[in-house]
Amino acid sequence: MRIFDADSGFSRFMSLLFDIFYVGVLWLVCSLPIITAGASATAAYYAMAKCVRYKTGYIGREFWRSFKANFRQIVPLTVLFWILVAILSIDLFYVWNDENEFNNTLFLMLLFVLFVLMGMTAYLCPILSRFEKKNIQLIKTALYVFFRYLPITIAIQIVFIIACVGLFLMPWAVLFIPGLYLFALSYPMEYILGKMMPPVEEDSEEAQKWYYQSAQNKNNSEENKIDETR
Helix, strand or coil, rough: CCHCCCHHHHHHHHHHHHHHHHHHHHHHHHHCCCCHHHHHHHHHHHHHHHHHHCCCHHHHHHHHHHHHHHHHHHHHHHHHHHHHHHHHHHHHHHHCCCCCCHHHHHHHHHHHHHHHHHHHHHHHHHHHHHHECCCEEECCCHHHHHHHHHHHHHHHHHHHHHHHHHHHHCCHHHHCCCHHHHHHHHHHHHHHHHCCCCCCCCCCCCHHCCHHHHCCCCCCCCCCCCCCEE
């Protein structure tokens, strides 16, 4: 039957679902130690963008390549992230249960800080997967992108909340939802990363790399934002 042919729409769709599932499982397994969640998310986004979205390379090989390349840099940031999340969560719980007029304002302020932290973190891993930046520069760049593309940031946060609610209601979906979230994230994120890539000569070696071949907006760069690309 043609529906099962390798080039049929059904086969391509099932292949896409399997690839998304594969990336999600790799992310889940490598995130179990918690402190490796950042390295796992960076590698998962890299594999999702390069292999699943743009059909370049092999998922497993590209995932582990990115995981090992960024491990030392991202682990301290991951530990700092979990510490900040823990502090904010405790503060929010305390303020929520302490009925006070001032606490209502404080609660909203803490929610805003959490929103900024989560939104900025959503950009950290994709940016690190694509560009060479030291931690301070990485944080500054993520914060800049957070506000520069605020509508996209809000949309990403909404999708993230929906994914979290889905996981809460269906814990078994942890095998599928992370991959689907990363796949959805790759669309706005590739648009943003494409804007951030510096222009290069069309016939240069850099221009032949997958992210320039894939991003069709390579001439629309943000000046002086990113120095080197992987």
